[in-house]
Amino acid sequence: xxxxxxxSPMFWRFNTEVHRLxxxxxxxxxxxxxxxxKICHECGSQNLxxxxxPHKGTIHTFCVNWAPPPQFEPPILPVIVDLExxxxxxxxxxxxxxxDEIKIGIKVEMVFxxxxxxxxxxxxxxxxxxxxxx
Amino acid sequence: MKGKVAVIGVGxxxxxxxxxxxxxxxxxxxxxxxxxxxxxxxxxxxxKAAWFGQWSGGFIGQxxxxxxxxxxxxxxxxxxxxxxxxxxxxxxxxxRNACLGVASGVFDVVLALGAEKMRDKPSxxxxxxxxxxxxxxxxxxxxxxxxxxxxxxxxxxxxRQMHQLGYTMEDFARVAVKNHHNGSxxxxxxxxxxxxxxxxxxxxxxxxxxxxxxxxxxxxxxAAAIVCxxxxxxxxxxxxxxxxxxxxGLDHNQLWDRxxxxxxxxxxxxxxxxxxxxxxxxxxxDFAELHDCFTxxxxxxxxxxxxxxxxxxxxxxxxxxxxxxxxxxxxxxGGLKAHGHPIAATGLGQIFEVVTQLREEADKRQVKxxxxxxxxxxxxxxxxxxxxxxxxxxxx
Numbered sequence: 001x002x003x004x005x006x007x008s009p010m011f012w013r014f015n016t017e018v019h020r021l022x023x024x025x026x027x028x029x030x031x032x033x034x035x036x037x038k039i040c041h042e043c044g045s046q047n048l049x050x051x052x053x054p055h056k057g058t059i060h061t062f063c064v065n066w067a068p069p070p071q072f073e074p075p076i077l078p079v080i081v082d083l084e085x086x087x088x089x090x091x092x093x094x095x096x097x098x099x100d101e102i103k104i105g106i107k108v109e110m111v112f113x114x115x116x117x118x119x120x121x122x123x124x125x126x127x128x129x130x131x132x133x134x
Numbered sequence: 135m136k137g138k139v140a141v142i143g144v145g146x147x148x149x150x151x152x153x154x155x156x157x158x159x160x161x162x163x164x165x166x167x168x169x170x171x172x173x174x175x176x177x178x179x180x181x182k183a184a185w186f187g188q189w190s191g192g193f194i195g196q197x198x199x200x201x202x203x204x205x206x207x208x209x210x211x212x213x214x215x216x217x218x219x220x221x222x223x224x225x226x227x228x229x230r231n232a233c234l235g236v237a238s239g240v241f242d243v244v245l246a247l248g249a250e251k252m253r254d255k256p257s258x259x260x261x262x263x264x265x266x267x268x269x270x271x272x273x274x275x276x277x278x279x280x281x282x283x284x285x286x287x288x289x290x291x292x293x294r295q296m297h298q299l300g301y302t303m304e305d306f307a308r309v310a311v312k313n314h315h316n317g318s319x320x321x322x323x324x325x326x327x328x329x330x331x332x333x334x335x336x337x338x339x340x341x342x343x344x345x346x347x348x349x350x351x352x353x354x355x356x357a358a359a360i361v362c363x364x365x366x367x368x369x370x371x372x373x374x375x376x377x378x379x380x381x382x383g384l385d386h387n388q389l390w391d392r393x394x395x396x397x398x399x400x401x402x403x404x405x406x407x408x409x410x411x412x413x414x415x416x417x418x419x420d421f422a423e424l425h426d427c428f429t430x431x432x433x434x435x436x437x438x439x440x441x442x443x444x445x446x447x448x449x450x451x452x453x454x455x456x457x458x459x460x461x462x463x464x465x466x467x468g469g470l471k472a473h474g475h476p477i478a479a480t481g482l483g484q485i486f487e488v489v490t491q492l493r494e495e496a497d498k499r500q501v502k503x504x505x506x507x508x509x510x511x512x513x514x515x516x517x518x519x520x521x522x523x524x525x526x527x528x529x530x
Contacts, residue, residue: 033391041391061297061395063289064342070258075342078286080390088390099342104297 019112019124023087025051032087055110056131057083064099071116077102079128094127107131135411137530139233140367140374142243142360143172144486149324149355149473151253157196160249161207164356164479168245172360173371176243178208181360183241184215187228187248187478194254204247214241218478222427222514223382224248225357225481226522229510230380232361233524242363246485248478249356260352284427285349287389287518289341292430294395296343298445301433303343305448307334309429310347312451313465316458317472319499322483324353324474334429348429353474357482359489364530373493378414378507379525381407389517396445398431400521401438401513408523409440414507416440419525421463421491421501422509423484426470435511436464439523463501466491484510485524492528503528 017023023034027049031042034053039046062079077093079102093102094113108128115125145168147160155163169176186204191197201215220227225248232246252260295301311331317323329347337346367374383404386392393399409415416439424439426432436447441462450456456464467473467487470480488508490496506528513521 031391033388041386041388061290061294063286063293063344064339065286065289066338066342067258067285067340069283078290080290080395088392090390104293 021053021055021110021126023051023053024048030086032083034087034089051087053087053089054084057081057089057108059102059104059106059108060088061104062093062102064102075099079108081108081128091126091128093129095129101130135233135237135380136378136413137376138237138364139377140362140364140530141377141485141489141526142362142367142370142374143168143176144357144359144489145169145171146322146357146479146483146486147355148322149353149476149479149483151324152354153253155354157191157194157203157249157251158207160251160354160356161204161247164247164249164358165208165245168247168358168360173373174369176360176370178210179212180243181210181245182212182214182243183232183235184210184213184245184247185228185231185235186215186217187219187224187246187482188217188250189219189224189477190250190252194251220382220522221516221520222425222475222477223481223512223520223522224478225483226485226510226512226524227382227481228478229359229361229482229485229524230382230522232359233377233380236361236363242366244361245358246361246482247356247358248480248482250476250478251354252352252474252476253354257352284514285341285344288428288431289344291395291434292343292428295430295433298396299448300445301430301448303335303345304331305433305451306344306348306429307331308448308451309426309432310334310471312457313426313432313469313471316466316499317468319497320468320472322486323468323472324351325468325472344428344430350427350470351474353476355474355476355479355483357479357486359482359485373528375489375492375526375528376530377524378527379408379410379412379523381411381523383407383521383523385517385519387516387519392517396434398434398438398513398518398521400519401435401511401523404511404521404523405439408509408525412525414525418505419462419507419509420503420505421466422511423467423469423487424464425480425512425514426465427475427514429471431513432464432469435513439509439511458499458501466496466499466501481510481512481522484512485526488524488526492526
């Protein structure tokens with residue numbers, strides 16, 4: 001039986017901002033970054049405001065990974081998504097019948113899913129799926 | 135830097151699946167080849183400092199390597215020596231640090247050496263360890279990196295290059311065909327055989343739109359260079375090669391912070407810095423060894439270094455401009471496609487090629503020199519945010 005890890009440092013770092021999608025928007029250069037940071041990754045400014053990432057966006061680019069890490073059933077579909085209102089986020093697609101459904105520019109939305117099990121602990125995060133119409 | 139630093143010797147071993155050689159064996163062979171390459175000879179004790187490029191030590195169970203891993207192996211315990219690890223540009227950056235050691239005025243003669251064991255682990259593990267399949271582990275947030283190692287990151291660039299620049303899988307395949315041909319003429323290459331566009335497109339899909347033959351292999355290897363004060367160079371060789379520019383360029387550590395997926399800003403920054411230092415422009419360069427870990431990456435490299443405008447590289451490649459006897463030979467050695475990518479050895483292997491070409495000692499793969507200037511470039515790491523460019527010349 002897998003031994004659960006009594007204290008995983010990673011979970012300490014999964015602060016609410018990660019699961020609640022809290023990032024920053026730089027008040028000087030406009031760069032949106034996630035998760036929260038004290039210094040803008042783009043321009044170094046400390047003049048930042050908290051910014052909650054929207055769940056919706058369009059696919060900026062993607063690939064069809066037939067050689068994923070061992071825990072995954074190939075293929076997996078990594079995507080980079082242009083979020084509504086600016087900024088980008090990356091992840092993998094879920095609930096997708098065929099890679100042929102994925103194209104640059106189509107609408108997707110984030111859904112909260114179990115990502116994997118790490119030494120007995122479930123690890124949660126966001127995946128993307130095709131957005132429902134309307 | 136310009137005018138202060140010269141390369142007086144280079145050495146490498148044949149890259150490949152070197153199951154019979156340990157890290158130590160490879161270090162010693164590359165070092166001895168490098169000493170032999172110094173035309174008028176050198177007393178090894180004249181080398182007072184070294185920079186040791188190394189990534190894989192922990193990965194193959196030998197722990198994180200230190201300066202002593204090199205100093206002890208070459209029997210020079212009086213060396214001042216640091217280990218360098220800077221992702222895929224480790225080799226090129228190890229060379230840069232050695233050059234800075236001389237340019238600073240602290241040392242007269244120094245060594246840069248990189249060695250890497252990639253094949254001691256099975257392919258999947260090796261690729262995962264190098265971030266290649268990467269991100270299944272939970273050291274980072276799982277939805278940030280999951281399944282987004284090297285092939286996936288570059289494949290996402292390739293998809294965007296096709297969408298935005300009109301590039302095709304045939305365009306990518308032509309890079310592999312060119313580099314395999316060049317590699318077939320290089321005795322140090324891992325792969326020394328020709329391939330065709332059809333063979334690339336019929337090979338298994340690794341990460342669509344990239345096929346198996348769009349990807350460089352996992353390879354063992356080692357390479358080295360001895361660098362000295364430019365005013366002392368003629369004591370060691372009649373054909374010194376001088377370092378004109380050397381710069382690292384960086385970009386974001388997270389893929390979604392990146393501004394572009396048809397360009398690598400890290401490479402743009404490294405090239406800008408190196409060209410400024412050298413006081414020359416891209417059109418002054420005779421040939422270049424670029425980081426073709428994937429075929430689409432070479433097309434971006436060509437554009438980001440400034441050899442072509444965005445969207446132009448594929449056509450120029452098709453027209454033969456980047457062939458060994460074209461207007462601007464790119465990867466006359468066969469590049470990473472033919473040599474493989476033993477991370478810390480890769481950049482120094484490219485330096486070996488640039489120096490060998492500038493001395494006109496490249497035999498069947500010799501390119502035509504006009505200005506006597508060659509360029510070396512690496513890119514990689516998380517989000518491909520680390521790059522290095524070195525510019526070398528026959529004249530001081």
